[in-house]
Amino acid sequence: MxxxxxxxxxxxxxxxxxxxxxxxxxxxxxxxxxxxxxxREVEQRRLFPWLAVAFGIGILVCFTATSGTPALAAPLVVAAALAALTPLLAARPVALGLILGLVAGFLGFAAATFRLTQVAGPVLPRTTIAPLVGLIEALDEREEGARLVVRVESFGTLAPEARPRRVRVSFKKAPPLKPGDRIAATARLLPPPDAARPGGYDFARDAYFRGIGAVGSLVGTIQVRPPPDDLPRSLRVAAAVDDARNALTRRITDANGGQAGAVAAALVTGKRGLINAETNDVLRAAGIYHVVSISGLHMVLAAGVVFWLVRALLALVPPLALRWPIKKLAAACAMLGVTAYCVFSGWDIAAERALIMTLVMLGAILVDRPALSMRNLSLAAIIALAREPDGLLGPSFQMSFGAVAGLIACAPLLGALSLRGQGLGPLGRTAIRIATAIIGTLATTLVAQCATAPFATYHFQTLQPFGLVGNALTLPLVSLAVMPAAVLGILAYPFALDQPVWWLMGLAVRGMLAISAWIAGFDRAVTVIPAFGPGALAAMAFGLVTLTLPVSRLRWLGLLPMAVGIVLAANPIRPDLYIDREGGGAAIRAPDGRLATLGKPPAFVLEQWLKADGDDRKPSAVAAPPDARCDRLGCTARLPNGGVLALVLDKRALTEDCARADLIITRREAPPGCAAKLVLDRQFLAVRGATTIRFPVVGDPIVRTARDLGETVPWRPVAPMIRPVTTKAASAPDREAEEPEPSSEGPGENFQ
Structure with a gap:
């Protein structure tokens, strides 16, 4: 050298x-x-999106309060006081940004508090069988029977202040019913169930924010009575819209038949009750279940079809095209059309958020602003959260806004993927366009799936590795055939010329289902991921926000929390014992490392336990542990730490098992002198709910419960749940009516 x-x-x-x-x-x-x-962030005006983040943090802080409902005046006063300081900080941008963030946070706290007071209503404290009289607000037909949402007029002898305002019930066979009917029947109602495991999906919370204070089933004869003369106009309108949706659903299914008709109807009316479980599983395995949920994809396609159609028709008239802003006129018509579509599809929460996003994007066209921008997305998020703050806790909001944020952040990269066809002939240019469309679909699907993966795995514990293929093959069908046919069918429906359109739409849907079935047949088409905690989700969500919102190199700071979240999610802490919230069954870790059952936990609950454990077995395939000893009085088994577990089904076995077992699980009340180290009896489970226990190598067992001791939240009844006295009319309760659906959003749904 x-x-x-x-x-x-x-x-x-x-x-x-x-x-x-x-x-x-x-x-x-x-x-x-x-x-x-x-x-650079200040110059590019990219600090505004962080106000939406602060607004959401305020909502989360409010919903984590477990000692009652906060006072609405407190956050509003603090927000006003902080806002008064902003004129003094004009020359200090950092301090001004922090103050504005705090203002947004307290306003989010206030929005959540107002929402809690707005939806406050009685929750049924215990299972009750009594006569029910009420008005049908909504009706969803299913393969067998239907599911109703009933506005309650009377239920047994409950006083108005203790009576749920709205209940959700199902029935197998009944006379023809329609929204707006006033019915009288015997109902078996119970409180909306808590989570099947600590940290799991809390149906009671979701039901509370929907105004539902009880769920159950109708038994015996259902009588239809004349509605009252003073029926509220809002209920009349809602019932008429729901009745029209059901009528169109039947018309579409009659035109196609089978599951193709059921899926086609769901795409138009949002009624998914006729889609059977097998078809739902196939669509989820292919990663395209979001197609049958009225969400961003449908709103954008419907608005796009109306926008293109109106603009094309106006362009055919030269005087209008030269003198009028036909693009803005088309955007205004698209706003009206997509709003009408949202109303007719049921105004679901996911559809409402998608509508807000679409209206903000189209409104940007009216004021000559870029339609697809992070600022518009943030504005849509603030509006949606102000309207439904509780939506922040669910997968629909998280996945939809996460996917759009990822697509906007990656827009420059996606735009660079378009191919150029200069100097080529017509055939070459056509091939280039097709290749560009395929590459664009694959790229946008990949970005959307990466952005939604943390939320999908947290809420559903599943991944669809072939979802990229499923979306690439089916979205062209949906975009070019299914949704245009849906818009054309709705326009032809008033003229009774829609049947051929629905039949053609059904052909495209059959192709979509065939592709989905083919992909669902792949090995490991659905991969079950063990459940991880909210800390890992929070880290990944913050990382995603930091990677997408900034325009400068500051975005790369998001890699650190994203990596931390991934590490935490990849190393979850799995319990050794799951206990049903009613004490009727449990799942224990067997010597082979997998879960085994004791007693008879409900199939829905066992399915949630298996998914949380990363186990893809069906509930019917799970057996008792090899060392279990069971009889009609209960079961005993060996715990992972060597102790003895006793599941007591009959009170006659309590005395003996309390003397020899280390852990007692029972739906009965344990005697005061029970000598077991841990006793999870009727009173414990009524207060604490579903329970998990982990047995470390060193130290005492670690117990987690769905409810914290002393926790006070409005969606959980204070009184303990008491099992009903069985009567002849209720001797065979409808278990399906008691167990909630895990969520209206399936894995991969609502990310478009």
Whole structure:
């Protein structure tokens, strides 16, 4: 090495050693980079989206309060006081940004508090069988029977202040019913069930925010009575719309038949009750279940069809095209059309959020602003959260806004993937367009799936590795055939010319189902992931926000929390014992490392336990542990720490099992002198709900419960749940009516 090379190498090593010896230089460099990035964020006006993040954090803080409903005036007063300081901070952008973030956070807290007071209503404290009289608000037909949402007029002898305002019931056979009917029947109602495991899906919370205070089934004869003369106009309108949706659903299914008709109807009216479980599983395995949920994809396609149609018709009239802003007129018509479509499809929460996003994008066209921007997305998020703050807790909001944020952030990269066809003939240009469309579909689907993966795995514990293929093959059918046919069919419906359109739409749906069935047949088409905690989700969500919102290099700071979240999610802590919230069954970790059952936990509950454990077995395939001893009085088994577990089904076995077992699980009340180290009896489970226990190698067992001791939240009844006295009319309760659906959103749904 020459002298120059040696001198250069020496200087490099000297500089490196100086920097390593002076950490302040690293800090100065980091501080300078952050300052440059922050300046660019201010210049690009990219701080506004963080107000939506602060608004959401305020909502989360409010919903984590477990000691009652906060006072609405408190966050509003603090927000007003902080807002009054903003004129004094005009010359200090960092302080101004922090103050505005705090204002947004307290306003989010206030929005959540107002929502809690708005939906407050009685929740049935215990299972009750009594006569029910009420008005049908909504009716969803199913393969067998239907499911109703009933506005309650009377239920047994309950006083108005203790009576749920609205209940959800199902029935197998009944006279023809329709929304707006006033019915009288015997109902078996119970409180909306809590989570099947600590940290799991809480149906009671979702039901509370929907105004539902009890769920159950109708038994015996259902009488239809004349509705009252003073029926509220809002209920009349809602019942008429729901009745029209059911009529169109039957018309579409009659035109196609089978599951193709059921899926086609769901795409138009949002009624998914006729889609059977097998078809739902196939669509989820292919990663395209979002297609049958009225969400962003449907709103964008419906608005796009109306926008294109109106603009094309106006362009055919030269005087209008030259003198009028036909693009803005088309956007206004698309706003009206997509709003009408949302109303007719049921105004579901997911559809409502998609409508808000679509209206904000179309409104940007009216004021000559870019339609697809992070600022518009943030504005839509704030509006949606102000309207439904509780939506932030569910997968629909998280997945839809996460996917759109990812697509907007990656828009420059996606745009660079378009191919150029200069100098080619017509056939070559057509091939280039097709290839560009395929590449664009694959790229956007990949971005959307990566952005929604943390939320999908947290809520549903599943991944669809072939969802990229499923979306690439089916979305062209949906975009070019299914949704245009849906819009054309709705326009032809008033003229009774819609039957051929629905039949053609059914052909495209059959192709979509065939592709889905083919993909669902792949090995490991659905991969079950063990459940991870909210800490991992929070880290990944913050990482996703940091990666997508900034426009400067500051976005790469999001890699650190994303990596932390992935590490936490990849190493979940799995319980050794799951206990049903009613004490009728449990699942224990067997010597082979998989779960085994004791007693008879409900199939729905056992399915949730298996998914949380990363086990893809069906509930029917799970057996008792090899060392279990069961009889009609109960079961005993060996715990992972060597102790004895006793599941007591009959009170006659309590005395003996309390003397010899280390852990007692029973739906009965344990005697006061029970000597077991842990007793999970009727009173414990009524207060604490579903329970999990982990047995570490060293130390005491770690117990987690669905409810914290002393927790006070409005969607859980205070009184303990008491099992009903069985009568002849209720001797065979409808178990399906008691167990909730895990969510209206399936894995991969609502991310478009």
């Amino acid at each position: 020459g002298r120059e090379g040696a001198g250069t190498a020496g200087r490099v090593w000297a500089v490196a050693a100086h920097r390593l010896a002076a950490p302040s230089l690293w800090l100065d460099g980091l501080r300078g980079g952050v300052a440059v990035g922050f300046t």
